[in-house]
Amino acid sequence: MARRRRPRLAAALVAVAVANLASIFVASAEPALSFTSEAQAGAALPTSSDAFVFDGSTSDIARQLYLRHAAGETVDPVLPNSIPASVTARLAPLTVSYDNLPGLLQRALLWDSGYVISPDNDAVQIWTLGGRSMANLAVSTVEYATTGCTALYCGQPDNSSYSANEFCSGPQMLTAAKCLMDDFDSDASSHLAMWSNGGDPDMVPQIRAVLHGWRDLSTNASYLVYAVHTMSANAEPAYGTCNANGYGSLVVPCYPLSNTSSDVVAVMAAPVASPWLTTWIKKYQPTTDATVSSDSESDGSGFNLWLLIPIILSALAAAALIFAAVFKKRRRLRSVYWQRDSPADSDCSGRKSKPSGPLTAPRQAAINRTSLRRTEQETIGEFNRTLRLPGDDDNASQVEEPSPDFDEVLPRPRRNTAPVPRTTAPPTRGVANAARGSLPAVQNIYSFGVLLTELDTCEAPFHSTLGPNGDKMKPFLILKQVVDGLLRPSLSDACPPRIRKAADACFQHDPKLRPSAAELVELLGG
Structure with a gap:
């Protein structure tokens, strides 16, 4: 079980580091993706000598x-x-x-x-x-x-x-x-x-x-x-x-x-x-x-070298956490396996009379194996408590440590069946509680706007968005235009004005400009 838990822990830490790196790369890539059109390249400014008169013949x-x-x-x-x-x-x-x-x-x-x-x-x-x-x-x-x-x-x-x-x-x-x-x-x-x-x-x-x-x-x-x-x-x-x-x-x-x-x-x-x-x-x-x-621009690259600092720090932090977790786990397991003075040995040596006969040796071996397995499971339970992720405390009432009172000698039909501790049950309650509070408020406000469009149109957002060639726009292009602020979910023609106004406020590209929950209630109340 220890070998299975260790890769999961390492994978979780690596996933956190990769998520941080991905957010940094996306943040640095957004300006480069949008800074491509002729309008953003610039052109010569107008002059008073140009043949231009604002006399109503033009809307410039x-x-x-x-x-x-x-x-x-x-x-x-x-x-x-x-x-x-x-x-x-x-x-x-x-x-x-x-x-x-x-x-x-x-x-x-x-x-x-x-x-x-x-x-x-x-x-x-x-x-x-x-x-x-x-x-x-x-x-x-x-x-x-x-x-x-x-x-x-x-x-x-x-x-x-x-x-x-x-x-x-x-x-x-x-x-x-x-x-x-x-x-x-x-x-x-x-x-x-x-x-x-x-x-x-x-x-x-x-x-x-x-x-x-x-x-x-x-x-x-x-x-x-x-x-x-x-x-x-x-x-x-x-x-x-x-x-x-x-x-x-x-x-x-x-x-x-x-x-x-x-x-x-x-x-x-x-x-x-x-x-x-x-x-x-x-x-x-x-x-x-x-x-x-x-x-x-002179280097021919839009990537800012200063962004390498948080990338390197994130990678070093992830590596340090993985190394510390693996080292601590191995150290505890090694001390358990090399320990000879187990509770079972002490208990057996303190008895005044020992049973004699052909069952003495198998029973003694079973006691040693049971005691060693119990000690290992207790150590793993302590290790799991030490590395418990945020949000797991909410689920502490549902996760129980394995009972040390296993039968010292298993019946013959059960000798080929490994007892499974209850700690392997997935802590779904803690994960759900953590997920409900993990989204920032600005993302919840944007999601509320998406919900308004779905309730209004009875369709998924961007389900019929077409590209310049008349074909259905690819998901990557839709994502890019949403990130650039050039595309957002649309409402039907029959949508009430106050619902449309609330949805438009939720879709503000700058999160600071999005309304709070109280302001949304005021907008929707008319």
């Missing part, structure tokens, strides 16, 4: 924000209730924190990654037609004319003009839309234009998500359109009016996710990122991290 809001930054303007930081996982994953390879970026760059990063801010300060996701850039969502005057809607024409201070929608139904407007917006909470519909192509070249555009919902009195039909507005709510003119003595603004209509057919949703995808924005972000990298990154 990120470029306009950078030009205002280059002109010396500053704005307050924009801090949504939770930072989107894709934004965090985009910053992770660059070792940059979202909180350390200036307000203009924060707005540009959110927009370029496909997010706008709702009235409740949530980051609302946008998918674009064919996965196009967020700079190509503006609806031109020609495209608007094809919808059959009428337009309102207004003048601007630079003697130019802009247009806004006048008479237009929801389906007509959406025929020109190039984006799909996730659902968000809004107290009321805004009485504003849902399409406009104006713009001030010197303005700092906002990225507001606005709900447009109304009922047509003539047909009694209800319409719902989401839109991105770039002017503050206080400055934007009401529907059907012009901005007197001022400029218009860019308004981009989008499909609402909850009220859109699956055919339209199928042609929408996450927007492609702008490479030059990475160059802007790199300006805010920490000096030490930038130095280490440049050294790694």
